[in-house]
Amino acid sequence: MKLFVRAAAVAAVVGLGLAACSANNAGGGSDSGAPADGTAAVKAKELTIWSNSADAPYVRDAYKNFGQKFGVKINLVEAPADDLNWVPTRWASGDRPDILEYNATALFWSLNPAANMIDLSNMPYVKRSGDIYKNAGSFNGKVYAAITVGPGQFGMYYNRKVLADAGLGAPKTFADVENICTTLKQKAPGVSAIYEAGGSQFPAQIQIIDYLASVESQQGYSDQLLAKKAALDDPQGPFVAAVTEYKKLQTMGCFNGDATTAKTEASYKALADGKAALLPQNTSVLPQLTAVYSKDLAKTSAAIGWATPSATGATAAWSPSYNGTWYLPKTGKGDRESTALAFLQWITTDGYQAYLTQTQRFPALSGAQAAAPTGLVQEFTNSYAGPKALAVNSNLVGFSAQFPTIMTGVLSGQYTPLQAGELAQKALAQGAKAARMAGW
């Protein structure tokens, strides 16, 4: 019996000690020393990649082409596109892929990049990327992401025929959106002006991002928020105004009847079928939209248009796309880290032109020629060439993760716009404090 008690005590102490140590390490892998300067070689025969279920075809083809060219077997693990918690929760458990496909917004800060990711600041592609890493994919001055295609944009897809039949044009402001709603109620009562997919949570934030694009462009709103020169809960501030406008549109009956439960999967068909006139979304969902038209971009573009309405004028809210944005976690496995670095080197140099042509997007890196854009892609290019601003939530750490939940609360009537502002400000404070940002 004494022996048992002693053994139990020793086991408990050892267990507590081990668990405490592992918590402090937070699952961080060691750096294997593979050169992150563009000279890494393919050494492993296998790579594990955490991808996204809504990957564009060109992303999957990039993996396939690299695998075939270098004889590397690619194991894809898919994260559900609408589950923002999938990567962080797996990451927190200590699980690591060799390559992580993820957002280049403040969301990746919670993965503790300084401890867990390879510093890519000296990779040659960084110098060919302009100043994108000032706003995205970096933390505390170090680059951790490889952003390989031009940013995605938030805006609204619209059904050309529905608007044309009612004598309406693409919206440039939210006043235009209100007008579309009012007119359609009279001329096409069976059509919802806006398709809101609140059941998928993520889309519920897009109209606010759209609305605030011009404010961000004119005032640098998110920088003011991070510097505490503005607050999301200011009753007279832009955020509360944006949510108030959103609520007004809902109260006017501009949303689909099932706005609180509708899912994104159903939204593309609803727009294509003319059951909704406007679909707030991101340019990155173009593959899902074209899928409704048998993957025919020309056919899709003939039926669907792209608009970037904001508070005061057409302004694109851009955000780095998770499609073609990669991080390299430290795994401590030298051969695999080297091979993952070689993948980045290849996709940003020898493989880049073919890859870029297939993406049909404008390049994020200099030295390559984009394919001549057509149809909707041309519209994306045009809107990006016009007035634009970084999507307001991109670097609002803490807030960006809670934003969809807060907005579904507004949608369901649980929160007033001011309450939403208060919750948003508190979420920002929690995140900024955790990220140890100056002044928080």
Next chain:
Amino acid sequence: MSETTYPAGDTVTADHREPEIPVPPKRRRPRRRAGWWPFIVPAFILVAGFFTVPFLLNIRFAFTDWSGYSDVISFNGLDNFRSLIDQGILWQSIKVTLLYAVLAMLVQNAFSLSMALVLQRSDRINGFFRSFFFLPVLIAPVAAGYIWGAILAPHGPLNNFISLFSPGFDYAWLGHGTSALICLSFIDAWKWSGLVTLVYIAGLNSVPQPLIEAATIDGANPWQRFWRIRFPLLAPALTFTVVTTMLGAINAFDLVQATTRGGPGTATNVLNIAMFNQYGSGFFGSASSLNLVVTILVIVLGLPLITYLRRREVEA
């Protein structure tokens, strides 16, 4: 001639023992065998490794600023709880969890007891229905959530059926806070009622038949036989089902995540969903705080509930 049975088991006639002095029975202490403890080690290691140690560590982390943003973990007192209260997460989640748990427990037990009374007799038809109602127990909670999410959609089968009587009916059952919570409780009840029904059937079958027959002869009607005899004697089964359904519902996660993800807003944001969201946002300290709240809630509710129900068993 009366007989007395002594502890040792000898039976003697009373006439040969006078005067009779009651002898206190000698309790023989069970002999301890030296080799018992190896049998307990595997269970001990499992419980210690997967429950006790994580639980103790979690208490510590609940009062730290542990997050995914940094390697440094510092003690921060009650900051996590303050932050959760400030953000309207803590009290809202406790309220939602308690409402959900009580509703789920009531619906599950009321439905299951009714089903048990109907299906108590063992015959082929009842056997079929017992199996039929047990099927949802075998379905994964996530799958159940998706199935019911589709059934309750505004243009789903339920509303289509109601539309036969009330054309154009398209109420979003999961899109309004109150109805979403009630629906979740019913889905939980649907999921687990088959199992609880079996427990109640076992309880009903353990009620001595002569008691029922005697009550019938004495003129008790079916309701009186149920309420005055069978229900009190069901106390052990009731204790088990009430406690497991209630505490099980407090730990709800997968069903809610698959059906509403805690929405709309935070209307169905039970504690485990709130914890998952904090964890997913990289706020591990706050997630640990919520985990501690779940544990405290289970203890604070579970212990008095079990004590009360066990006392009731004795009285019954």
